[in-house]
Amino acid sequence: MEGNLTKGPILKTLTKLAVPIMASAFLGTLYNITDMAWIGLLGSRAVAGVGVGGMFTWLSQGLAAMARMGGQVQVAQCIGRGDRERAHGFAQAAVQLSAFMGIAYAVLALLFTRQMVGFFQLADTETYAAAMSYTRIACGLIVFSFLTLTLTGIYTAQGDSKTPFLANLVGLVTNMILDPVLILGPGIFPRLGVTGAAIATVTAQAIVMSIMILGIIVQKKENVLKETKLFAKLPREYVSGICKIGIPTAIQGMAYCAISMVLTRMVSGYGAEAIATQRVGGQIESVSWNTADGFGAALNAFIAQNYGAGKNDRVRKGYKASLWTVGIWGVLISVIFICFPEPIAQIFFHEPKAIATAMGYLVIIGFSEAFMCVELTTVGALSGLGRTRLCSIISIAFTSARIPLAILLGGIMGLNGIWWALSSTSIVKGIIFTSTFLWITRKRK
Incomplete structure (x- = not known):
């Protein structure tokens, strides 16, 4: 079967999926x-405004994780058991839920x-105006991100x-072309600043979503998303199965963002440079965050399929191989952050005070990068076993401790x-x- 992760050499199978x-x-x-x-060229106030607006797009990702994680784990476990019909049912329900929640979030945000x-x-006032502009556009069209x-x-x-x-890849190229054009307005193009950055991001997300939908249509191999009906009735058993796995993950993601918002409000007392x-x-x-999260997503599918097939030995071996991989990557990032903070900070900031503040952040946060990589990978592994509630409890408890600390x-x-x-x-x-x-x-065992 195409996409079967329950057979073959473990490291090779994982690597082929993870890369x-x-x-x-x-x-x-x-x-x-x-x-x-590019936004950094507009000054630290513009960056701070986008930072505040970005908090709300981040919050939306927590909500989007419900359909994404619930759908991914249920579909993978069904495939592992050889039940393609139920896999299709869970896939269709996940897409429907995602579209509904994306539209609902956009309406509330506007x-x-x-x-x-x-x-x-x-x-x-400049920071406030930038935040308002970015939030309206990025959150108002957030449904593309949800579906992606x-x-x-x-x-x-x-x-x-x-x-x-x-x-x-196509989305990135689009974004890299649109950013300087829409933010800085060279030649005949208008200078849109922060608004341009939001438009570029949303446009790229829409293109990424469209290509993945096209992929479903043209793929010759069987895809569980084939013949998906967006407006079909949602069977209760599929919604219940997705919610059982996905709601704890959504709560975890949104709680994490809410805690970060409280911390950002505390940080705002130190000025725009701090935000x-x-x-x-x-x-x-995110160099380490996204990489570990990506490996965690691969491990999630690998473990879910093998767990569904009852192959617990492959589950354990796959996790240990992943742990070594992301752990080494995390240590490398830690060394770079701690030893070379100034060159990194100077890429994004041009005011001396902002550079000094960024250097302090990079050195301190650098000590935790390897541990963060291991955490994100393990969350993917536990979720593949269906233990999303446990992940949520541990994550919320210790992330909440950041506020009093x-x-x-x-x-x-x-x-x-x-x-x-x-960091701690x-x-x-x-x-x-x-x-x-x-x-x-x-x-x-």
Whole structure:
């Protein structure tokens, strides 16, 4: 069967699936870094405004994770059991839920944009205007992002990671062309600034979604998304199955973002440079974040199929091989952040104060990169077993600890104390998640 992950050499099978996903993750990183590099030319206030608007697109990704994770795990487990009919049912339901939630989120974001941006109490008028503009466009057309994430999950569940990669590659090229044209307005083009950045991002997302839909139509091999009917009735059993797996993941993602919003509000007290640093620092950090998350998505499909097929030995071996891979990558990123913070900061910032703030962030956060990579990969592995509720409990409990820790350390060390709150909790989560997965699989042995 095409896309069967229950047979063949474990590392080769995992690598074949993971490489295109990791490449897609790198494209996502370049996506974000390209935006920030061009917006950085407009100044730290524009970057801070986009950072605030980006919080709400991030919040939406948590909600989108419900259909994506629930659909991906259920489809992969059905394929592992050889039940293609139920796999199609779960895939169609996931796409329908994703479209509905994307439209609902867009409507709410457009109705309450002022209140959403107002939460951050932005004193600078330029930063506030940038945040309002970016949020309206990026969230108003967020349905493209919702569907792209869910389609990627369904493709991955079938063992096809190449189609999403090619779609994302075209999207990246589009974004890289549109960014300088729409943000800076060379020649005859109007200078749209932050608005241009939002338009470029949304356009690229729409193109990525369209290519993946085209892939379903033209693929000769059987695809569980074939003959998907967007307006068909949603059977309760499929919705229930997706929600059972997906809701804990959605709660986890949205809680993580909500906690980050509270921390951003604390950071805003240190000025626009601090907000900009948090936003850009997060994008730089996505070099490790997106890579580990991509490998975690591959491992999720691998483990879900093998778990569905009852091959627990392959589950354990696949996890250990993945752990070594992402762990080494995380250590490499840690070394780069700690040893070379200034050259990295100078790519995005041009004011001395902003560069100094960014350097402090990179050094402190650098100590946790390897642990964060391990955490994200293990979350993918546990979710493949269907243990999304456990992932949610652990993640929310320790991520929530960042708020009191930031208050405590911030009072002692200032802004760096907030950065240490982020870094230290990532280290703890990485250790706990790994220990939990090893304990669960050892118990099942």
